[in-house]
Amino acid sequence: MTYRTVLTGKHFMHGDHACAEGAIAAGCRFFGGYPITPSTEIAERLARRLPEVGGVFIQMEDELGSMAAILGASCGGKRVMTATSGPGLSLMMENLGLGVMLEVPCVVVDVQRGSPSTGLPTMPGQSDVMQARWGSHGDYALVAYSPWSPQEMFDLTVLAFNIADRYRVPVLLMTDEVVGHMVERVIIPPEDQIDHWPRKRPTGRPSGSGNGSFKPFSAEEADLVPPMVHAGEGYRLHFTGLTHDERGYPDMTAETHQRLVTRLVEKINRNADQIIRIDPYYMDDAQIVVVAYGCTARSARRAVRLARERGIPAGLLRLVSLWPFPEQLFNQLAANIETFIVAEMNLGQMALEVERVTKRPVKGVFHAGGEMIAPEPILKAIINNE
Amino acid sequence: MASIQLSNQHPLDSLIRSDRLPHIWCPGCGIGIIMRCYAQAILESGISQEKHVVVSGIGCSGRVAGYMNIDSYHTTHGRAIPFAVGLKLAKPELMVTVFSGDGDLTAIGGNHLIHAARRNVDIKVVCVNNFNYGMTGGQVGPTTPKGARGTTAPYGNPELPFNLPYLMGAAGANYVSRWTTIHVRQTKDDILHSFNHPGFTFIEVLAPCPIGFGKSNNINDGLEEMELYRDRCVLVSDGDVRAEELTIDLREERPIYVGNFIDRDQPPYRPIHLENAQ
Numbered sequence: 194m195t196y197r198t199v200l201t202g203k204h205f206m207h208g209d210h211a212c213a214e215g216a217i218a219a220g221c222r223f224f225g226g227y228p229i230t231p232s233t234e235i236a237e238r239l240a241r242r243l244p245e246v247g248g249v250f251i252q253m254e255d256e257l258g259s260m261a262a263i264l265g266a267s268c269g270g271k272r273v274m275t276a277t278s279g280p281g282l283s284l285m286m287e288n289l290g291l292g293v294m295l296e297v298p299c300v301v302v303d304v305q306r307g308s309p310s311t312g313l314p315t316m317p318g319q320s321d322v323m324q325a326r327w328g329s330h331g332d333y334a335l336v337a338y339s340p341w342s343p344q345e346m347f348d349l350t351v352l353a354f355n356i357a358d359r360y361r362v363p364v365l366l367m368t369d370e371v372v373g374h375m376v377e378r379v380i381i382p383p384e385d386q387i388d389h390w391p392r393k394r395p396t397g398r399p400s401g402s403g404n405g406s407f408k409p410f411s412a413e414e415a416d417l418v419p420p421m422v423h424a425g426e427g428y429r430l431h432f433t434g435l436t437h438d439e440r441g442y443p444d445m446t447a448e449t450h451q452r453l454v455t456r457l458v459e460k461i462n463r464n465a466d467q468i469i470r471i472d473p474y475y476m477d478d479a480q481i482v483v484v485a486y487g488c489t490a491r492s493a494r495r496a497v498r499l500a501r502e503r504g505i506p507a508g509l510l511r512l513v514s515l516w517p518f519p520e521q522l523f524n525q526l527a528a529n530i531e532t533f534i535v536a537e538m539n540l541g542q543m544a545l546e547v548e549r550v551t552k553r554p555v556k557g558v559f560h561a562g563g564e565m566i567a568p569e570p571i572l573k574a575i576i577n578n579e
Numbered sequence: 580m581a582s583i584q585l586s587n588q589h590p591l592d593s594l595i596r597s598d599r600l601p602h603i604w605c606p607g608c609g610i611g612i613i614m615r616c617y618a619q620a621i622l623e624s625g626i627s628q629e630k631h632v633v634v635s636g637i638g639c640s641g642r643v644a645g646y647m648n649i650d651s652y653h654t655t656h657g658r659a660i661p662f663a664v665g666l667k668l669a670k671p672e673l674m675v676t677v678f679s680g681d682g683d684l685t686a687i688g689g690n691h692l693i694h695a696a697r698r699n700v701d702i703k704v705v706c707v708n709n710f711n712y713g714m715t716g717g718q719v720g721p722t723t724p725k726g727a728r729g730t731t732a733p734y735g736n737p738e739l740p741f742n743l744p745y746l747m748g749a750a751g752a753n754y755v756s757r758w759t760t761i762h763v764r765q766t767k768d769d770i771l772h773s774f775n776h777p778g779f780t781f782i783e784v785l786a787p788c789p790i791g792f793g794k795s796n797n798i799n800d801g802l803e804e805m806e807l808y809r810d811r812c813v814l815v816s817d818g819d820v821r822a823e824e825l826t827i828d829l830r831e832e833r834p835i836y837v838g839n840f841i842d843r844d845q846p847p848y849r850p851i852h853l854e855n856a857q
Contacts, residue, residue: 195855223669225661249668249850254694258661261654261691265634265665268652269673273665291655401629403648405598424650424666425673427629431596431645433653442599443645443653 196245199384206379208343208372209234209276212302213242214379215350216274218387221300222248223271225262227255227281230314231370232304235276256284260301264288267297268432270423272354276302279321280311282328289363290329293457295432296410296419298357298392300350302366304373305487305538307562317370318562319487320539325365326516332454334461336468337365337516339486343377349513351387356468358392360460361418367515369538371488371565395420395428403429408439410453417460461517470513471522475501479508481575482526484547485536486512489566493536496571507575518546527551532578536571538562593628594618596648603642607793607801609760609786610707614643616763616784617678617705620770621649624674631674634663636688639714639788640680640707647678657688660695663702668850674703674774681708681722681783685741689721696750699778701847705770706743706781709788710829717791724828728795742825743783744840753778755841757825759785759808762837769839778847785827785835798829814838 199218206214213235216224224243226236236252243250249266253259256277263273277285282303292299305321307313325337336356338349346368353364400406409430412419419439422428435443436450461468474494476482481500485493490511500507510526512519526533533551535544536558548555558574560566595618604610621631628649635644637656644651654662659677667675677684684692684706695702711729712718719729719736722743726735747755754776758766766784773780787793787804798804807829815838827835 196853223665225665244851244853245856247852247856251664251668251850253661253664254690257658258664258691258694261658261661262665262668264654265652265662265667266669267665268662269666269669271669273669287655288658291658295652404596423670424632424652425630425670426650429629429648429650431651431653433645434655435653 198246199387200381201383202381204379204381205376206343207234208346208368208375209304210238211343211346211379212276212350212366213238214381215347216300216354217242217246218381219272219351219354220389221272221274221354222246223263223266223273224275225251225253225259225266226275226277227253227259229278229281231306231373232276232278232302235302256281257287260285260288263299264292264295264297267299268424272358274300274302276304278304278306279308279318282321282324286328290331290333291434292363293329293333293335294434296361298361298421299363300353300357300366301363302368305367305369313563315370316563317488317538317565319369319489319537320542320562322367322515322539323542325367332458334458335363335365335516336360336461336514337367338470338514339367339512340372341487341490341511342372343375343379346372347379347381355388355390359390360464360468361393361421362461367487369487393418393420395422399427401427401429405440405442409441410437411439412456412460416464417456465517468514468517469519471519472511472513474509474511476508476510478506480506480530481508481532481534481578482530483507483509483534483536483571483575484512484543485509486515486543489536489538492566492568493571495568496575499568499572500575505575505579512543515543518550520550523547523550527553532556534558534571534574534578536566538566591615591618591622594621594648596646599646602646604639605790607787607789608639609709609788609801610640610643612760612763613705613707613766613784613786614646616767617676617770618647619767620774623771624774626674626774630672631676632666634659634666634675634677636679636683638680638683638712640678641683643678657683657691659683660688660691660702660704664695664700667700667702676703676705678705679707681706681710682712682720685743686721693746693750696747696752696779696781698848699751699753699845701777702779703770703773704779704781706783707786708743708783709786709792711788711792713788713791717795724830727830730795740826742822745822745825747781748841752781752841753843753845753847754780756839757783757785757837759812759835759837760787761805761808761812778845796830804829808835811835812837815840818842
């Protein structure tokens, strides 16, 4: 028998499986991971599927190794992914930083559970979203998306691979146990309708001499993204986690450090418009704005609908992308809107961002995790703040 | 009478990033000798230099990646091996060598080391063992002999060291040997041999670290440590050496066994590929 790469058609599919199928459809051909609830189904699906499409699946000894292995495989030219939950994400932070520093495209899925520490392995949480932004040491920027359905587990996984390659950056898929374990309709498009943005690659041929004659970290001014060279292509490249110049050589100076770190952050900021995804509901005339993401946004949409039925001008701003934070949008909104309610399954993390940017006190509907926030407390917050 | 010809070139020029010199290593350090063996082995391997990749972790030995003029990755502390595993499985036609130190590979990277050996992934590991953490200034580590001194063991190291060939043999490595920096030809030949020996190979090379290890342990310079190797090293021929005999302690008048300990022919790790895979 032959195997299908893209399972085009209408499915009743598990969220974690939809993520795995999104990866296969996007051309992911290397997965290195370590089992952890509630993400394990992604690894299990890929253990079955990757060998069918000529890809590599390897179960690593831990999440430190998983993250290092996908970076190595990406440097060999593959599209790569790993999947984990909070405790594993903590271990991946080390080499996530290396991925940022070496500008190695990769996709990291975090199916969030109740945290901190071992927390609630089988129950949902959204309390890793600040760790996603700041968890590795140092200043840096990366990209994070937050699917709210199995359909988006597929769609945003495809997008995550494209963004990772386009901007040479690790992309996180910050989902949660509810969405990961939800079974719902998933429509997988025909193969030729799946976006594939190729990795930016050097145009010149390698001289073969090495010795700094080629500059693998020379970024183009337009997007600040240097073309990616892979191992074995004759460039005699050097990649180091040390502060490096355009040749890739270590350069222990404040000037080079300032230039490099600034570019790594600016490359995301400058391209934020292409990266950010927002899904608005009833926002045209909204006076009260609910901000939510992931599974909580499902309850928030219901709450906003109920509020509208009562004649309250509430709207939902669903953050499809979490990082970079849509500062411009919230700036604009703050000009006309006084009340922002943030609903999230943590004790107030993205709420800090909304507060920072809008400069308005934010009403929080928070829960430490373990169960989905229902529509009622969100509706109550809307009514109380009318 | 024969005339003397001077050359401005060295056979290894193409393999060294001369624009990165001078290097950071201390006088008497053994890492350069082992790096030279590696470069010579690449030159003699018959494998295109474009196909050779070196992956290093952190530390003095980890700096080798920055001096080799081939595709080179200087990764995080302890993670050179899983990075190399990913790279090798993604692009099997590459000859991937992990060149790093004992602290990097066996302490912080110890878990990756044993699992890569267990899987028998086709990567070549060259482990520089200088019995201490040199770059950070002579702290003890998992290879420091019991009783030896270091800056974090001013009263003597209370722990027992790993003995690496025994560990690697038990973990499942296909090929394991040990040399010292006085065994330049053997080291070069063995690295060259490992390129043609499929599976996980591990070559430990004992190296002087006069500033980090020597100064705390009454070894005055690199040359003195090399003399210790010369006087005490015993070549094993049959490879059957028990754990306690592989223990190294430069302060004791006992043999340091060198040579090849493990030479297996187990098939290397291969990811599952289905017959009709696309």
